[in-house]
Amino acid sequence: MNTLSKIESAMPLPVTVDDILAARVRISGAVVHTPTLVSQTLSEMFGCKVFLKFENLQFTAAYKERGALNRLLQLEKAAKEKGVIAASAGNHAQGLAYHGRRLGVPVTIVMPVTTPTVKVTQTQGHGATVVLHGEKFDDASTYARQLAKEHGLTFVHPFDEPDIMAGQGTVALEMLEDAPEIDTLIIPIGGGGLFSGMATAAKAMKPDIKVYGVQAELYPSMYSHIKGAKLACDGDTLAEGIAVKEPGELTRRFVERLADDVLLVSERHLEEAVSLLLQIEKTVVEGAGAAGLAALITHKDMFVDRNVGLVLTGGNIDTRLLANVLLRDLARSGRLARLRIILQDRPGALFHVARIFDQEAVNILELSHQRIFTNLPAKGLSLDVECETRDGDHLDRLIAALREAGYEVAPIEVA
Structure with missing residues (x-):
C-alpha cells in the first residue's frame, strides 16, 4: 500500500449513516418507496431466499432520482438559478432532469453518443437540454466539466459526491427495514455511488451483513482497483449503466473498506438475468439493473442458504435491444x-x-x-x-x- 492509500485508509469516510438518514427525510414524498419482495421462483432456482428491490418502479424507472434530488435540494439559491450540468449514460440524467424541472432548476445533460435512444428522449421529455458528445461516459464527463466552467453551471457528478451517495444509500434503509432478515446484498457497481451509500447504511444497521459489488466483465474498473489487476475496460456491454472506465476517487474508498468482494459477470449472464426477470417477475430491467441477478447466476454456490437482497436498479432498456435479448435467450434454451x-x-x-x-x-x-x-x-x-x-x-x-x-x-x- 502506497503512502496516499495509507492516508486515505485512515481517514473517515465522507458519508455516514446520519447523512443517509437526513437524505431520506429530505427526499421523502418526492421519490417512491419501492417494494422489497421475495421471489419464490428465484429462491427455488438458486437455493437461497431472494429479495428484490424494485427501483425500476421509480417515476424515471431508476434509483438515481434519490441522489440527484438530495443534491438539488442542497444547492444555494444562486446555483439553482444558474442551473446544473451532468454527464450521464441516462438514469442520472433523467433523475436530475425530472427533479430539476419540479424545483425550477435548469438542467443540461451531456451524454455519450452511444446512449440508447429511449434514455435520450426521456431525458429531453423531462425538460433537460441534452448534448451528445463522445463515445464513452468519460468523454462526456470531460466535456460537461468544460461547459460548466464556460457557463457558470454547477457540475453534479453521477456518483463521486457525498450528497449523491447519501441519497442512493436510502435504498438500503428501505430494504433492511422492509426485509430485516436480509443478510447479504449484491449491488451493481459502475462508478460506485450506489454501493457506497448502500454499504454505509447496511453496515451501520447490520454490522455482520455481507455486501458484494458486481461489475460487467467488459468494464471491471473497480474490480481491478480492489484486486490490483490491470484488466481492459472496453466493449459494447448490455449493462451500459455501469460501463465506467475509472471508479470514483471517493467511492473506491468505500468499496475498499466495506465490500466483502467485487464479482464479475459475463454478457451472457446479464442477458439471461434480464430475460429471467421478465419471464418470472414480469418486470422490465435494463442490463445494469439485472447485474445483481447475473452475479447470483454466475456465483450461485456462494449464496446458498443466504437471504440475498438484489436491487433492480433501473428499467430503461431500449425495446429493440430487449427484443434481441429475449430472442437470444429463447435460442439458447x-x-x-x-x-x-x-x-x-x-x-x-x-x-x-x-x-x-x-x-x-x-x-x-x-x-x-x-x-x-x-x-x-x-x-x-x-x-x-x-x-x-x-x-x-x-x-x-x-x-x-x-x-x-x-x-x-x-x-x-x-x-
Missing part, C-alpha cells in the same frame, strides 16, 4: 432454433423435410435456400430452417429424427 439442412435439389425435397417437422410438432417460422454461395455440389443445396420448439429436449428429438431420415443437420448456434 432451444425454444427457437435455426437448423442448416443439406438437401438434394430435386422436386419434393422440401416436402419430405417439412413432413418430419410436422411429425415432431415443430413450428416452422422461416425458410431460406442457398444454391449459389455454397461449396456443395451443383445438385445440392443448403436449407436454413428457423423453427419454434417447446424446449431443448424437443429440439434434440427433431434433430435426431432428421438425421435418422438421412439428412445432414447442423444447428446454427447463438453466441
Whole structure:
C-alpha cells in the first residue's frame, strides 16, 4: 500500500449513516418507496431466499432520482438559478432532469453518443437540454466539466459526491427495514455511488451483513482497483449503466473498506438475468439493473442458504435491444432454433423435410435456400430452417429424427 492509500485508509469516510438518514427525510414524498419482495421462483432456482428491490418502479424507472434530488435540494439559491450540468449514460440524467424541472432548476445533460435512444428522449421529455458528445461516459464527463466552467453551471457528478451517495444509500434503509432478515446484498457497481451509500447504511444497521459489488466483465474498473489487476475496460456491454472506465476517487474508498468482494459477470449472464426477470417477475430491467441477478447466476454456490437482497436498479432498456435479448435467450434454451439442412435439389425435397417437422410438432417460422454461395455440389443445396420448439429436449428429438431420415443437420448456434 502506497503512502496516499495509507492516508486515505485512515481517514473517515465522507458519508455516514446520519447523512443517509437526513437524505431520506429530505427526499421523502418526492421519490417512491419501492417494494422489497421475495421471489419464490428465484429462491427455488438458486437455493437461497431472494429479495428484490424494485427501483425500476421509480417515476424515471431508476434509483438515481434519490441522489440527484438530495443534491438539488442542497444547492444555494444562486446555483439553482444558474442551473446544473451532468454527464450521464441516462438514469442520472433523467433523475436530475425530472427533479430539476419540479424545483425550477435548469438542467443540461451531456451524454455519450452511444446512449440508447429511449434514455435520450426521456431525458429531453423531462425538460433537460441534452448534448451528445463522445463515445464513452468519460468523454462526456470531460466535456460537461468544460461547459460548466464556460457557463457558470454547477457540475453534479453521477456518483463521486457525498450528497449523491447519501441519497442512493436510502435504498438500503428501505430494504433492511422492509426485509430485516436480509443478510447479504449484491449491488451493481459502475462508478460506485450506489454501493457506497448502500454499504454505509447496511453496515451501520447490520454490522455482520455481507455486501458484494458486481461489475460487467467488459468494464471491471473497480474490480481491478480492489484486486490490483490491470484488466481492459472496453466493449459494447448490455449493462451500459455501469460501463465506467475509472471508479470514483471517493467511492473506491468505500468499496475498499466495506465490500466483502467485487464479482464479475459475463454478457451472457446479464442477458439471461434480464430475460429471467421478465419471464418470472414480469418486470422490465435494463442490463445494469439485472447485474445483481447475473452475479447470483454466475456465483450461485456462494449464496446458498443466504437471504440475498438484489436491487433492480433501473428499467430503461431500449425495446429493440430487449427484443434481441429475449430472442437470444429463447435460442439458447432451444425454444427457437435455426437448423442448416443439406438437401438434394430435386422436386419434393422440401416436402419430405417439412413432413418430419410436422411429425415432431415443430413450428416452422422461416425458410431460406442457398444454391449459389455454397461449396456443395451443383445438385445440392443448403436449407436454413428457423423453427419454434417447446424446449431443448424437443429440439434434440427433431434433430435426431432428421438425421435418422438421412439428412445432414447442423444447428446454427447463438453466441
